[in-house]
Amino acid sequence: MWIIDTFREYPSLAIFLTIGVGFLIGQLKYKGFSLGIVTSVLLVGIVVGQMDISIPGPVKSVFFLMFLFAIGYSVGPQFFRSLKGDGVKQVYFAVLMCVTVLVVTWGTAKLFGYNTGEALGLFSGAQTISAVIGVGEDTIGTLGVSEETKKQWLDMIPVCYAVTYIFGTIGSAYLLGNIGPRLLGGLDKVKAQTAELEKTMSQSSITNDPAFIDASRPVAFRAYKVTSDFFDTPKSVDDIEAHFKELGRRIFVERVRTSEGIAEVSTKPMVAKGDEIVLSGRREFIIEDESWIGPEVSDLEFLSFAAEDIPVMITKKTVDGLTVDQLRSKPFMYGVTIKKITRGTVSIPVLAQTQLLGGDIIEIVGLPQEVTAAAEKLGYIDRPTNKTDFVFVGFGILIGGLIGALTIHLGGVPISLSTSGGALIAGLIFGWLRSKHPTFGRIPDASLWVLNNLGLNMFIAVIGITAGPSFISGLKDVGFMLLFAGIIATTLPLLIGIFMGAKIFHFHPAITLGCCAGARTTTAALGAIQDSLNSTIPAMGYTITYAIGNTLLIIWGVVLVLIM
Numbered sequence: 199m200w201i202i203d204t205f206r207e208y209p210s211l212a213i214f215l216t217i218g219v220g221f222l223i224g225q226l227k228y229k230g231f232s233l234g235i236v237t238s239v240l241l242v243g244i245v246v247g248q249m250d251i252s253i254p255g256p257v258k259s260v261f262f263l264m265f266l267f268a269i270g271y272s273v274g275p276q277f278f279r280s281l282k283g284d285g286v287k288q289v290y291f292a293v294l295m296c297v298t299v300l301v302v303t304w305g306t307a308k309l310f311g312y313n314t315g316e317a318l319g320l321f322s323g324a325q326t327i328s329a330v331i332g333v334g335e336d337t338i339g340t341l342g343v344s345e346e347t348k349k350q351w352l353d354m355i356p357v358c359y360a361v362t363y364i365f366g367t368i369g370s371a372y373l374l375g376n377i378g379p380r381l382l383g384g385l386d387k388v389k390a391q392t393a394e395l396e397k398t399m400s401q402s403s404i405t406n407d408p409a410f411i412d413a414s415r416p417v418a419f420r421a422y423k424v425t426s427d428f429f430d431t432p433k434s435v436d437d438i439e440a441h442f443k444e445l446g447r448r449i450f451v452e453r454v455r456t457s458e459g460i461a462e463v464s465t466k467p468m469v470a471k472g473d474e475i476v477l478s479g480r481r482e483f484i485i486e487d488e489s490w491i492g493p494e495v496s497d498l499e500f501l502s503f504a505a506e507d508i509p510v511m512i513t514k515k516t517v518d519g520l521t522v523d524q525l526r527s528k529p530f531m532y533g534v535t536i537k538k539i540t541r542g543t544v545s546i547p548v549l550a551q552t553q554l555l556g557g558d559i560i561e562i563v564g565l566p567q568e569v570t571a572a573a574e575k576l577g578y579i580d581r582p583t584n585k586t587d588f589v590f591v592g593f594g595i596l597i598g599g600l601i602g603a604l605t606i607h608l609g610g611v612p613i614s615l616s617t618s619g620g621a622l623i624a625g626l627i628f629g630w631l632r633s634k635h636p637t638f639g640r641i642p643d644a645s646l647w648v649l650n651n652l653g654l655n656m657f658i659a660v661i662g663i664t665a666g667p668s669f670i671s672g673l674k675d676v677g678f679m680l681l682f683a684g685i686i687a688t689t690l691p692l693l694i695g696i697f698m699g700a701k702i703f704h705f706h707p708a709i710t711l712g713c714c715a716g717a718r719t720t721t722a723a724l725g726a727i728q729d730s731l732n733s734t735i736p737a738m739g740y741t742i743t744y745a746i747g748n749t750l751l752i753i754w755g756v757v758l759v760l761i762m
Contacts, residue, residue, distance in 0.1 A: 202249045209253045209663075216243045216659040217652075234722075236328050237363050239655045240356060240662045247666015258660040262332040263621045265653030266752070267595045268646055269329065270625020273745035275557030275633035276542050277626050280742040288713055288739065291695075291703050292746035295717035299325055299691045300754045304761060306687045312358075314338065314762040315351025316676060319358025321758055324687035325751060326366040326720050328654055329618075331355055331661060333755035336616035340605065341759070356665040357672040362684030367722055369688050374711050375726025378696055382707040385730065392708040392733045399549040399735075419452065421500050424473045425492035432468040438475070448526070449479035450533045452565060455500055474500060478564070479535065506569045507537065511636050512558045513577035523550040530575045533568035537561040541741045544724075547734040557633035578636040590628065590639040591649075598624025622752055692718065705739065712739030717747040 205212040220239030226232065233241070280289045303324060307317035315338070322330035338351055379388040428441075435451045442449045453460060453476035454467045461467040469475055474495060512518060517525065522539075525531060538561040539546050539554070546552060554560065559580060562569055573579045602620020632639035641649070665672075692714055699710030708731055715723040716739060727736045 205246075205249055205251050209251050210257075212246050212249070212251050212663060213253070213257070213656065213659050216246050216663060217655060220655065220659065233364065234367055235651070235655060236658055237360065237367075239658045240360055240363075243659045243662020244356070244360070244666045244669045247663040247669070250667055251663055253660050253663060258332075258657050258664075259617070261653045261656035261660075262329075262618060263595050263599060263653075264591075264649050265657060266329060266332075266618050266621040267591065267598065267625040267628075268641070268649035268653060269748055269752075270622045270627075271594075271629035271632070271641060272543055272625075272646060272650070273748050274626040274629025274631075276555075276741055276745035277749060278630045279555055279557060280745060285742040287703055287705075288742040289746055291699060291705075291713050292717040292743040293750065294698060295691065295695045295714065295743070296747055296750040296754065298694050299718070299751065300757065302690045302694075303687045304758060306683050307762065310679065310683050312676075312683075313351060313354070314759055315354035316358050316680075317762050318351075318755065318758060319355040320362055320680070320683060320687055321754070322355070323359040323362030324366045324684045325691075325718060326363060326370065327748075327751045327755075328359075328363075328658060329622075329752045330755035330758075331359060332657060333616060333618045333622075333752055334759050336618050337756045337759040340616070353665055353668045354672050354676065356661050357669055357676060358680055361673070361676075361678075361680050362687070365681070365684055366688045367720065369685065370692060370715075370718060370720045371723045371726040373689060373692050374696075374715055374720075374723040375730040378692075378711050378714070378727070379707065379730060381693075381696055382700055382710065388707045389731050389733075391706065392731045392735050395706055395708065396547070396549065396733055396735055399547075399551040401550055419476055419478045419501060421474055421476050421495050421497050423492040423495050424469060424471055424475060426471075426490050428490055429469060429471045429473075432470040434468055435463050435466065438469065447479065448535075449477050450564075452476045452478045452533070453500065460500065476501060478533070506566045507561065507563045508569055508573065509540075509559050509561050509580045509582070510573045510576045511578045511580045511633065512554055512556055512560065513634065513636060514575060515556075517554060517576055518556040520554050521550065522548060522552045522554065525554060526550075528575070530572050534562050534564040534572045537563050542745065544737050544741050544744070545734070546737045546741065552738075557630075580636065580640075583640065583642055584644065585640065586642060586645040587638060587640050590632075591641065594624045594628040595621050598622070616756065619753060619756060622749065626749065706735075708733065708735045709739035712736030713743045716740035716743030719744055719747045719751060 205215075216239060220242040221235055223242065224233055224235035224238035279285070303321045304317065307320055312320065318330065318334040318338075322328060322334070334355065335352060338348055341348070379385040382388050383391075435454070438451050439449070451463055451469075453462065454469055455461070455474040456467060456470075457472070474497065475491070522536060526536075536548055539548055539552065540559040540561075541555065541557075560576065562572060564572070598620040599617040600620070601623070602617045628639060695714040695717065696710060699705045699713055700707065703710075705713060708727075711727045712724065712735075715721075715727060715736070724736060724740050728734055
């Protein structure tokens with residue numbers, strides 16, 4: 199058949215067919231259920247693989263190394279930053295959680311009599327850590343067993359992964375989002391405790407500003423006509439802002455128009471009845487000001503002035519470790535509003551007691567001169583760009599791969615990180631270096647998304663196509679008891695993690711659930727927890743544990759092969 203012969207002659211076309219159809223199916227949802235991109239790509243690859251298409255080995259490796267470097271780059275700043283300071287308890291939790299995951303999966307594999315390939319597939323699927331497939335395959339390739347045995351093990355990895363991944367994702371989200379709160383005292387109780395924590399973290403002891411709430415609320419600039427009796431005596435800009443502070447709101451006067459024309463606040467104009475002023479601040483407080491100022495006016499000319507919204511990476515030691523409340527009190531933050539805080543790839547709540555860490559990206563809004571002055575005190579202005587530093591990426595993967603390729607022999611057993619493990623470690627180090635010296639090594643979010651998603655799914659597509667011819671027979675060999683084994687390997691570590699977080703580490707329930715999701719690197723579970731508790735507080739426990747979990751669980755791919 200012409201199409202089959204074409205795919206066999208040009209296997210790259212088969213890969214792109216798998217990617218396209220896999221992404222299409224992975225985006226479909228039915229009553230909240232979705233296979234997910236990775237599982238869909240694998241299953242489509244298995245179907246395409248029935249055409250018996252041979253794909254050169256280096257194709258798979260290149261994309262996988264890109265993916266692992268991107269993962270390390272994303273979590274590097276949080277990984278190294280977490281090794282000191284207040285996050286150490288979460289580091290200990292993540293390490294214990296990852297060890298629990300390894301031991302439970304290894305014990306389950308032994309209980310069911312699985313071989314090395316089956317155990318590796320069970321681990322990668324039940325724990326939803328797809329990168330383990332590549333790391334484990336590399337390690338299997340170094341073992342002193344027959345080529346026939348290696349092939350048998352390698353063929354079983356995608357089979358076991360596909361069977362256990364779906365519950366690994368959906369089961370984790372349901373358990374942490376629904377069962378977890380009930381185990382910690384009941385959903386209503388945990389929601390109330392979370393709301394109380396959010397209220398406590400919103401309280402400011404320095405700026406008397408209750409506006410530290412959901413970061414998704416935008417900053418607004420609005421114009422008002424001054425008609426209130428408060429202005430019978432002309433008031434200075436400082437007088438007006440001091441009055442706002444007495445009302446418990448952090449709002450700034452940005453512009454004034456008198457009978458003589460528009461005046462910038464830097465000229466220290468006086469405001470009297472009949473004048474107009476532009477105020478800036480969070481929208482929910484700005485709209486309350488008609489009561490004592492006067493009616494809002496729609497004046498395009500008056501509101502047409504430059505306001506800047508820029509992301510800044512925190513690199514200054516004088517800011518690292520401050521709470522949002524403490525940062526707000528700094529003179530250089532006058533006129534500047536924090537719109538959003540991003541740690542790694544996760545947005546964390548903008549609350550008064552939220553601690554800012556080196557490597558965090560904070561989005562600030564204000565007049566250009568005010569924003570620029572603040573940015574110089576915060577760190578590096580990380581302006582949006584579409585340019586990726588591929589010198590940094592290329593040499594990073596090269597150096598990591600060379601180190602990972604080094605092998606030592608213990609008792610006749612060859613041990614190495616493998617090139618994939620080396621790429622991950624290199625990504626961690628290079629990502630950390632970028633947070634310390636942000637003038638080089640820039641990988642924009644869009645590029646990082648491509649390296650992460652396309653890198654992983656190209657790798658998974660090749661795995662599926664290669665495993666296609668033997669998938670059905672492999673499924674018959676392993677049996678449907680594998681599904682039950684996957685449920686055990688997914689559920690038991692999460693239950694143990696909830697217990698550890700509550701009884702050993704004494705975390706807040708919302709933080710406990712966020713830590714469990716992070717250590718298991720399951721973003722879907724974080725979303726389920728936040729939806730269940732109607733709060734973004736669980737993200738405070740996710741970022742550090744995610745950095746540790748993403749690193750250790752991938753390395754466990756090497757360890758599992760060796761202990762099996």
